[in-house]
Amino acid sequence: MLRQIWIVSALNFKSLRSRFWQSMVIVVGLAATVGVMLSMLSVSAGMRQAYYASGDPNRAIVVTKGVEQEPQSSIARAQAPLIAVAPGIAKDKDGKPLVDRTLMTSVPLLRKDGSKGFTTMRGLSDKGLGVRPEIKIVQGRMFQAGKRELIAGVGAQTMFRHMQLGDKVILPDGEWPIVGIYATGDQLEGQLLGDTETLITTLKKPAYTTMLVRLASPGSLDTFKKAMTTNPALSVDVVRHSDWYKRVGDQNAFGLALLGYVVGTVMAIGALFGCLNTMYSAVSNRGREIATLRALGYDAFPVAVSVILEAMLLSVAGALIGAGIAWAMYDGKLDLFGNVIFHLSVSPHQIELGVIWAAAVALLGGLFPSIRAARRPVVEALRAT
Amino acid sequence: MKYLPLVWASIMRKPTRAILTLLSVMLAFTLFGLTIGMNATFAKVQADARDDRIFAFARFGGAVPIALERQIESMPGVEKVASSSFVGGYIQEPKNRVFVNVMDENIPKVLPEYPITPQQWQLIRDTRQGILVSKMQADRWHLKVGDTVTIVSPATKKLDGTNSWIFKVVAVTPDMSIFGQGYMFGNYDYMDKARLLSDQGKTGQFRVKVSDPSKTAEIAERIVSNFANSSTPLESITEKVAFDVSTGTGMDIASVDREVALAGMFMVLFLTANGLAQAVRERFAEFATLKTIGFSDNGVVALVFAEAAIPCLLGAGLGIGLAAIISHVMPKFLPPGQGLPIPTMSVMVFVWAFICAGVVALISAGLPALRLKQMDIATALSGR
Numbered sequence: 001m002l003r004q005i006w007i008v009s010a011l012n013f014k015s016l017r018s019r020f021w022q023s024m025v026i027v028v029g030l031a032a033t034v035g036v037m038l039s040m041l042s043v044s045a046g047m048r049q050a051y052y053a054s055g056d057p058n059r060a061i062v063v064t065k066g067v068e069q070e071p072q073s074s075i076a077r078a079q080a081p082l083i084a085v086a087p088g089i090a091k092d093k094d095g096k097p098l099v100d101r102t103l104m105t106s107v108p109l110l111r112k113d114g115s116k117g118f119t120t121m122r123g124l125s126d127k128g129l130g131v132r133p134e135i136k137i138v139q140g141r142m143f144q145a146g147k148r149e150l151i152a153g154v155g156a157q158t159m160f161r162h163m164q165l166g167d168k169v170i171l172p173d174g175e176w177p178i179v180g181i182y183a184t185g186d187q188l189e190g191q192l193l194g195d196t197e198t199l200i201t202t203l204k205k206p207a208y209t210t211m212l213v214r215l216a217s218p219g220s221l222d223t224f225k226k227a228m229t230t231n232p233a234l235s236v237d238v239v240r241h242s243d244w245y246k247r248v249g250d251q252n253a254f255g256l257a258l259l260g261y262v263v264g265t266v267m268a269i270g271a272l273f274g275c276l277n278t279m280y281s282a283v284s285n286r287g288r289e290i291a292t293l294r295a296l297g298y299d300a301f302p303v304a305v306s307v308i309l310e311a312m313l314l315s316v317a318g319a320l321i322g323a324g325i326a327w328a329m330y331d332g333k334l335d336l337f338g339n340v341i342f343h344l345s346v347s348p349h350q351i352e353l354g355v356i357w358a359a360a361v362a363l364l365g366g367l368f369p370s371i372r373a374a375r376r377p378v379v380e381a382l383r384a385t
Numbered sequence: 386m387k388y389l390p391l392v393w394a395s396i397m398r399k400p401t402r403a404i405l406t407l408l409s410v411m412l413a414f415t416l417f418g419l420t421i422g423m424n425a426t427f428a429k430v431q432a433d434a435r436d437d438r439i440f441a442f443a444r445f446g447g448a449v450p451i452a453l454e455r456q457i458e459s460m461p462g463v464e465k466v467a468s469s470s471f472v473g474g475y476i477q478e479p480k481n482r483v484f485v486n487v488m489d490e491n492i493p494k495v496l497p498e499y500p501i502t503p504q505q506w507q508l509i510r511d512t513r514q515g516i517l518v519s520k521m522q523a524d525r526w527h528l529k530v531g532d533t534v535t536i537v538s539p540a541t542k543k544l545d546g547t548n549s550w551i552f553k554v555v556a557v558t559p560d561m562s563i564f565g566q567g568y569m570f571g572n573y574d575y576m577d578k579a580r581l582l583s584d585q586g587k588t589g590q591f592r593v594k595v596s597d598p599s600k601t602a603e604i605a606e607r608i609v610s611n612f613a614n615s616s617t618p619l620e621s622i623t624e625k626v627a628f629d630v631s632t633g634t635g636m637d638i639a640s641v642d643r644e645v646a647l648a649g650m651f652m653v654l655f656l657t658a659n660g661l662a663q664a665v666r667e668r669f670a671e672f673a674t675l676k677t678i679g680f681s682d683n684g685v686v687a688l689v690f691a692e693a694a695i696p697c698l699l700g701a702g703l704g705i706g707l708a709a710i711i712s713h714v715m716p717k718f719l720p721p722g723q724g725l726p727i728p729t730m731s732v733m734v735f736v737w738a739f740i741c742a743g744v745v746a747l748i749s750a751g752l753p754a755l756r757l758k759q760m761d762i763a764t765a766l767s768g769r
Contacts, residue, residue: 274652
């Protein structure tokens with residue numbers, strides 16, 4: 001049986017050249033479908049990845065009960081000490097709890113093209129680097145606590161003007177110099193960092209935004225969470241940092257991902273009809289050859305399978321071309337959406353998705369023609385001109 | 386016209402092929418309708434944006450004291466200032482996200498083009514908890530006039546210690562293109578007085594109307610510089626700039642839409658061109674016969690073009706129609722409260738679709754037409 005499938009398929013593939021342009025309908029159709037879909041998904045996937053990378057299972061974030069996004073949260077200054085003494089928090093070598101009192105605000109900047117844009121300015125408190133060891137200074141130095149200084153992420157540096165070492169950012173009480181450039185490998189790179197206490201005074205903010213704590217061990221989340229949620233003085237949610245960013249990433253990328261899938265689906269159905277068209281005429285053109293094979297004793301099944309295999313080969317080739325174009329055009333490109341800066345991504349996982357998409361189109365697009373090919377009475381097909 | 390049956394017979398000679406081609410073309414134009422329709426929505430929002438208005442808000446995030454409203458209004462060249470804030474939350478479950486934009490009493494004067502009558506605006510003044518709900522939102526949450534709706538807003542705490550905001554529907558109003566998924570408008574004063582004392586007297590943003598549209602950008606700059614050293618520095622953006630999608634994010638969504646539409650067209654072009662070339666090849670001898678009985682070169686070419694144009698134009702019409710249906714039902718299936726834009730099937734979308742369909746037909750017919758023109762009748766008739 002396998003041998004028969006192989007022989008019939010080989011025969012088909014050898015005759016592909018004579019049906020070159022017609023077969024290209026499938027290739028081009030799927031290349032366009034997968035290319036467009038992956039290009040669009042590169043935005044949502046890149047954004048999601050940047051968020052996912054920001055989370056750490058060894059950290060927990062404390063936010064106002066019920067809020068879904070960090071900026072909506074607000075933790076009163078008086079509540080900060082209550083959180084810092086809770087059990088389950090990792091301690092530094094001096095025995096101080098690793099708690100980062102975070103302040104988040106947006107700051108207007110000029111984009112590289114001169115238009116106005118915004119990014120997030122984040123306050124990091126004294127234990128900030130202990131909680132977030134992924135922050136690596138790549139140029140200059142870290143800001144000093146109590147001083148009116150900022151450090152800028154490498155992403156912010158790429159997207160905005162005046163983000164070089166020594167440049168100044170205007171805040172309410174004057175110009176703050178950028179004393180360092182940092183990298184993290186996640187969406188934090190698109191932001192500006194400064195000292196929480198200095199920022200909160202300067203910006204006259206009534207409260208901290210969130211608290212980020214390093215857990216004693218990944219398993220101590222429950223201990224910490226229990227202490228937080230049973231404390232009547234607090235009305236907060238405690239979420240593992242990685243889970244938090246997974247949710248935020250999924251939520252913020254949802255609309256974009258949906259758009260990509262809708263467009264991909266509409267195009268795939270269009271390509272499916274193209275595929276059916278091509279395969280039907282391929283089958284009818286080769287009616288006599290197929291009938292001859294059947295007369296020689298070949299089963300209907302290998303004939304049917306070979307038709308689907310042909311559609312599969314052409315579709316997957318198209319999908320790979322489309323994915324290749326999307327990858328070459330977008331993968332790794334830095335983009336700004338809202339005030340999140342991230343790298344567009346066409347990952348192997350998405351290319352796989354594109355290929356699966358194409359294979360599904362080919363399966364459906366080859367199925368009905370293959371049934372027709374297999375069912376056609378031999379005598380009738382042989383007589384046909 | 387009298388040749389229409391002939392063209393039709395040619396198309397329907399292989400019904401499967403004809404129908405599949407039509408469906409393929411239709412879907413490509415559905416995509417075309419959705420993407421170019423999305424751009425039409427952006428263009429409409431951009432065109433509707435007034436050149437005499439400015440948004441002003443806190444430069445470093447957070448709320449602004451409402452007292453600044455009077456200060457901005459006293460600036461030369463400013464005609465009127467209104468303010469709005471919002472209560473963001475959900476109905477029953479966190480996934481049912483909703484926003485109530487709470488407006489102060491000056492909003493009707495600054496936003497006169499909103500499809501809300503003075504009587505309706507008055508309703509939210511008379512009933513403090515009143516909200517105007519747009520048709521789309523009313524359908525989405527099954528609300529009618531007189532209904533009470535509770536919105537849980539984790540970020541906006543109330544004086545009574547809860548965060549459940551109770552609103553009463555006082556009118557159902559028409560939708561607007563800038564609110565793709567509809568809107569709810571409430572009373573700022575109710576919201577302000579009901580929340581924590583420490584949050585009272587603050588608002589989200591100001592809508593500034595200037596008297597001379599040519600000075601809008603200048604006044605926007607002046608708002609920023611005037612308040613640069615105040616306790617709440619302000620940032621401003623003119624409405625024209627704020628409503629321009631190409632400046633809203635790092636990427637130009639409108640051009641992405643065009644590229645997607647183009648990819649669809651390319652796919653269709655390939656398909657129809659191939660189909661037609663094949664059809665003409667199969668019927669080569671027949672075309673020779675037509676020529677023999679006196680059809681001119683141009684006559685035969687016209688027949689081929691018609692054979693290409695009918696599925697293209699028909700597919701374009703059906704595709705845009707399907708896109709219109711999808712745009713109509715889409716708001717019901719989208720997650721609420723994300724502010725996703727809904728495509729508009731404007732006249733320009735139709736015009737562009739038919740132009741594209743015509744171009745596709747023309748190019749598809751080109752090569753086969755050339756072959757027909759150059760054909761040697763005797764050879765073709767003999768079937769060689």
